[in-house]
Amino acid sequence: MLKATEITNIQKWVFPLFMGLKDSLFIVNDMASSPHFHVYKTPKFEYMGSFGLQGKGPSDLQDPTFWGQFKNVAGAQKIGVFQMNTMKFSWVDVHEALKSNSYQPTETFIMPPEVGTAVNIIALNDSVLVGTGIEANGEFFKYNLRSRAFEWRNFIKDGDDNFNHKISAAKLESEYHMGFIKVKPDNNMFVKAYVHHPTIDVYDSEANLLFTIKHKEFALPEIDEKQKQFKGNSKIYFANVFLSDKYIYALNLNCTLKEQAENTCSSPEIEVYDWSGKAICKFQLSGSTGNLSPFVVDELHKRIYTINPKMEYDSFQSYQIDHF
Structure with missing residues (x-):
């Protein structure tokens, strides 16, 4: 089990739902604060500044989400930001x-309005975006900025x-297929990892399913047919x-819906796979993880950074992975 060390250099009033890391540039996105984005340099977490004031002005951001994507351009420091209230996706320098x-x-x-309530949106290239959300109409949508072509991919039947x-x-079809979409830094592939079944679907840059990573044994969720949940x-x-x-790093909470609601999940693991789907290793974390369980892996300095909601101020934590 990896033991956590508290990161003390980050402001105590930051409660991010989203994190991103490129080289030594570490960015946290707190939707509740203004400014929304706070930037640090790893591994010492030197504070570089904050940006993204909440507001309706031309330079402001309205409730932005950041799914850890940096634009795949050499030397660029642009991140993909989606503002759900204005339906804008921007590359922010x-x-x-x-x-x-x-x-x-x-x-x-x-x-376009067909996006609906989807907020997990990433760019596959300069013209194609994909995304999903809690009330999705399919596994994910694909939108071409040039042709304006839009489609929701049908749910993949499971069980x-x-x-x-x-x-x-x-x-409950949309909820059962709820998951997180992230894109590989070189934009050649992206994944969707699922909350209610231990599955990771891997797609190419054209949104074609390449292969699936899946636990051999798992329990399907039980349905309360009266409450429809x-x-x-x-x-x-x-x-x-x-x-x-x-690598693909997938954080498995290893707990139940009840335990998550009560904030008592206590044995999260990070499963590591290569881009052929081969299992590499597994890291068991000693601390809990926050809402949406944001984390990043600093391969340069061999550390994992997370948030522990059970500690005061939702403290940031670091796990050393020298042996990896």
């Missing part, structure tokens, strides 16, 4: 944003026909993922 409160992104795209009929009757004793699995050019 971190360096320029830190220099001036009047900075405005030069690459911003308005998403037996009886189970599929039950989740359809309870209108999953029962509290149903297990939850992948709460978030982090991708590098070498």
